Amino acid sequence: MEKNIPYKTYLEENEMPKQWYNVRADMKNKPAPLLNPGTHKPMTAEELSAVFCDELVAQELDNDNAYIDIPQEILDFYKMYRPSPLVRAYCLEKMLDTPAKIYYKFEGNNTSGSHKLNSAIAQAYYAKKQGLKGVTTETGAGQWGTALSMACAYLGLDCKVFMVKVSYEQKPFRREVMRTYGASVTPSPSETTEVGKKILREHPGTTGSLGCAISEAVEVATHTDGYRYVLGSVLNQVLLHQSIIGLESKAAFDKLGVKPDIIIGCAGGGSNLGGLISPFMGQKLRGEADYRFIAVEPASCPSLTRGKYAYDFCDTGMVCPLAKMYTLGSGFIPSANHAGGLRYHGMSSILSQLYDDKLMEAVSVEQTKVFEAAQQFARIEGILPAPESSHAIRVAIDEAMKCKETGEEKTILFGLTGTGYFDMVAYQKFNDGEMSDYIPTDEDLAKGFAGLPKID
């Protein structure tokens, strides 16, 4: 154990960040705006306010203000489960026999099981403040739906969750957690919406996708008085709220007098990675410090490493605004064989721009290698990680092993976004030796790209 570096560093309550950091303010090349899917013109605040709460629309469009005050009510909620610990992985380092110093920011110590709660409470708060009755959303693995249910229960808001049908059936326990928090949970696609009925007519027997569930949730929000739609990733506002992860990490590192060299996060839509890296990226953008940032995505859904940087639909029903992002095409569906989450076809516009500007690296990893890392980590660090988070563990271990070869004492930070308690079906597959890998061929990807909209 290194002198003065404890296993876990918690900020004091009065050291917790009181503002979110908006990385867009420091980006020279701003992320591309959302476009109206009909006119292909940038979405106005008025157009967006049919879908999102007013205050969240303002945050979505704000490319200028670097810091945004966190309302007191949200700060109070954060105090119930934050600060999250910055953990020094002494046991992992010892097992790997590496000179690297490994830290992780652990976001799993709350009932939603992940970092998703950081944005859920913010979005629910602004909905409540606007006097709304409730919100609608979609959920895949269930972490976001759980987080939103928790936030809505706390604030007394109604919460309608469309859950991808295959998850609804395979993860009844996730569903029950949401119900315990008072949410209504509908398997998607469903007969309760027009877009759901259409999808079911065209694809009878489909087990659904995130893209379908988004379309249904948006339809209900825009057709029901007093409701708006909320989303757990991809959007600028979500990365803003998730900056709390990076801000706390940075404050803890500053307290310890340590500066990380490499910062690693798993990336599906980008909510965790974007939040974790943002204040560090801000320093890099302002020329104050340098870091290596590594986005880790599954080989079976490689939007950054093999996708195209283009405007695309965010949902299957094509009712949402168009976003410019690294994408595999909204028609791309990762192999059902893939157990590890991170299945979204596109990537946050902010992260896409940063990646395109070569300010960030990306790697893809295969799921059997991910679960090997997960098991290793669980046994030596005592936390059973979510499959999503384990993508970051994999690459953190790989980087630490490179340090072992070169003898470099690099400091590595990775985001441990959550726990895997509801992912034991995937672990069982791995324990039984029945997990395999899937890498889409170029032909598979070409089919997804063929569906990209044509934008001048």
Added chain:
Amino acid sequence: MEKNIPYKTYLEENEMPKQWYNVRADMKNKPAPLLNPGTHKPMTAEELSAVFCDELVAQELDNDNAYIDIPQEILDFYKMYRPSPLVRAYCLEKMLDTPAKIYYKFEGNNTSGSHKLNSAIAQAYYAKKQGLKGVTTETGAGQWGTALSMACAYLGLDCKVFMVKVSYEQKPFRREVMRTYGASVTPSPSETTEVGKKILREHPGTTGSLGCAISEAVEVATHTDGYRYVLGSVLNQVLLHQSIIGLESKAAFDKLGVKPDIIIGCAGGGSNLGGLISPFMGQKLRGEADYRFIAVEPASCPSLTRGKYAYDFCDTGMVCPLAKMYTLGSGFIPSANHAGGLRYHGMSSILSQLYDDKLMEAVSVEQTKVFEAAQQFARIEGILPAPESSHAIRVAIDEAMKCKETGEEKTILFGLTGTGYFDMVAYQKFNDGEMSDYIPTDEDLAKGFAGLPKID
């Protein structure tokens, strides 16, 4: 929010306890010794060492030393998931509109999902130190088995878990967590032991019980070279290790300048309650301070409130030593309808003696009321509690509501032993309105008492 009292209080690493506290040293009436089931004479260290590790035998028999050093290796392991937070339940207080000040010590932020890890690592450590190959144990709900698997994986010990068959089948995810940690998990009763075969012959189709699983685990430990048996509750040594909960709580309260008036814990075998109250009970025994202690047990398995204080078998196969405890008889099996854990027929000898000496109170609660409290707590405090822990929540809320009536500003501490992520079948029953209560009749209890051994 009260001045200077944060939502969560964490001890610094250097403030963490370095010794366990042994409440027996301060008890005037010592807990009754374990008896040899054949001779009815107190078990000697030599006899016990066939079942338990030598160092643990010494701890089991030690009624004299008030403080026992925690080995450095265990302190290091504790640092991975401890200190646990002492939480001020501001939101719950506000919702109840009570003048009471409610605190809880939350032990659920580790992968075993409960406090069980505190003793698992200690028992595994002493087994490793003795040069053993592995340990055997039983598990019901699965928290103990998970905790022991984690500790064994960390230390490189083999771990054989006998899991009550009904849980093995209904909780496949618990089983997979243990397998992920490298443990072998056998449904009990099984054909792998003599006592298991005997039980299966006599009760074909039985879905097992903790008592059966203990018998099988003890048989394997005593018939396999290099193995010993370990147990997650009831024993003196377990309460010793669990004193870390109370010691940390007391240190945190001292730091805040607060003294609790009422301390509440759920009680099955007594591991959590015994650990939580021990340093406070020590003060009471030494006449230094006074507290009310309340043990909460399920109405369907009421060992303290309706049991007899007598020597009894600890296991169904009657291969274990006899313990003097409040018991319902080793043949008593709580209704299958009871979902809330805490199903053991007896109670820790230490707690039984303290209760008999009127140093502690006990109440029993019905499970529908327990799940009402669990849901209320989850929605307002953001933690989905284990059914076991929710027994303590129920009574903490009841006591806070009494304060509301009387206007008293009492300070209440309760133990929140763990999370309910693997208990969603029970929550589903509650959510669907299909949960009911069961209180055994006097006739039901008489059948259990009829099986008590006759000891002079």
